[in-house]
Amino acid sequence: MTDSRLLLRKMFDAAVEAAQSSHCLPPHLPPPPRGRTLVVGAGKASAEMARVLERHWPGELSGLVVTRYGYAVPCERIEIVEAAHPVPDEAGLAAAGRILALVSGLTADDLVICLISGGGSSLLVLPGDELTLADKQRINKALLKSGATIGEMNCVRRHLSAIKGGRLAAACHPAKVVTLLISDVPGDDPADIASGPTAADRSTCADALAILRRYRIDVPDKVRALLESGRGESVKPGDPRLAASEARMIATPQMALEAAAAVGRAAGVPVHILGDSIEGEARDVGIVMAGIALQVARRQQPFAPPCILLSGGETTVTVRGQGRGGRNVEFLLSLGIALGGEPGIHAIACDTDGVDGQEEIAGAHLAPETLARAWELGIKPRDSLADNDGHGFFQALGDSVVCGPTLTNVNDFRALYIGVK
Incomplete structure (x- = not known):
């Protein structure tokens, strides 16, 4: 025995060792740009990914990533913020807002390296439209108890967010975006890892609404109205704002x-x-x-x-x-x-x-x-x-x-x- x-x-x-950033991240780093290099990201592995990136990056860089409480590691140039998982909190909300502010006003000469891993859906929380953090917390808790698959949960999250579902990459436009991904989802779809902040999304508001109905999840009227009106629609394939965005899968199940x-x-x-x-x-x-x-x-x-x-x-x-x-x-x-x-x-x-x-x-x-x-x-x-x-x-x-x-x-x-x- x-x-x-x-x-x-x-x-x-x-299995755990094979997915460590120290092994799998350096081979996937892009060349330095003519302009600035900005690092953003979210997930349970994002802080360690940031530390490895710092050690292997040849030029200047700065940025902010958010990770789970207890998962921070010391970095010199990239700020590490801790937030709650699996139910989001105010720290994650503030970090997501700061990340969106950081990537505004970039040029085509700039590079954004986005470090994404599992757990990013709750860590990178920014409610869309008129929604509040309390709304997202309530729906997240209900989804976690419902038996919904991770793909179904992330579909709902993408359509209630101001940063997921490709919105972060769109905010970086016209800068080049390279997303380095550690996959925690079946099928390794970038749109499902941390609910795809830099990935185009084929699912729709109607899909998200159908999932909520399927699992009999009661939501506020404003959530239903957001989905029924289509105002929560995510960034779709072919959107010109994602033309300079690419994803690199560095570790998978x-x-x-x-x-x-x-x-x-x-x-x-x-x-x-x-x-x-x-x-x-x-x-x-x-x-x-x-x-x-x-x-x-x-x-x-x-x-x-x-x-x-x-x-x-x-x-x-x-x-x-x-x-x-x-x-x-x-x-x-x-x-x-x-x-x-x-x-x-x-x-x-x-x-x-x-x-x-x-x-x-x-x-x-x-x-x-x-x-x-x-x-x-x-x-x-x-x-x-x-x-x-x-x-x-x-x-x-x-x-x-x-x-x-x-x-x-x-x-x-x-x-x-x-x-x-």
Whole structure:
């Protein structure tokens, strides 16, 4: 058990390391411009990205990026501001306003380097039209509990914003904009990473309104009016203000999974990547993954044990209980219940940013004896799952994974080790 657990943790660490800015950012830097170089950005990795950029940039630069509380790192020329995630606050609002002011009045000789990573949707908050921060906070909280996918949530965010959905890049016009992206979304669509502040957006106000209706999210009349009138429309493909804007994907979930796979194979275990963009209810994904793992363990199909199954993506949790949960521990608890203590199967599921849900806990480990240990403590696994209490469940067993802020974010990491019986 110990060897399997250690190997899975090493693979998670390798996935995180592969997405560190120090490795993946320098090769993507553009040449210095004739004019000014301004750096802006938002996300859990943005401060570390700014520090790496400073160390490798040959000329002058200045700027401002906003990151999550606890994720700031010291920079000399780029100002770092901390704000709240996943529900925005006044600090994020002020930072977004300052960023828009910084990029006004630029020329075609100037360069804006935009550092974008996961978490930027709440960190870079600037309500559109007559909306307030309280409006955005209320809708954001409702979306987080609704079970909506990250793509659906970001569609709504783009159409209620004055800075997302390509608006930041449009404000930089006519300067050249190079956006360096660390992807935390299935499919790596720039329009979905931090809700695409520099990316053209094909979705519409009507799409956003349909999502709110689909999940029965009650919104103020002014929000509905903004969407129904089309006044919240985002910047579309072909807009001339985005002609000098380009995006460079510097780290993705697939890259992280491949790095983890290399560690497993070096240990002599075959590794199979099932997908880097798996979505759906976390507990449902847990049941499906359990079915695959049991087929491998019992039937040697589609792979023979021993082997490791890797996957990434961003599942969702429809919150119905009062527990302390996150999508990774919800997945893992559901997986464990479905496996029923099957011998030889171990798992780890963690968020690569080090925070699963709203807890400073990355995720947890699962072993064949996990359910039995819980029952011995008087903990009923199905009750914990019903209460969305994955963190409470795994903490009681001492199986939580706590790594602190990783300063990057390439979404969820899931690994199942299936041994020979």
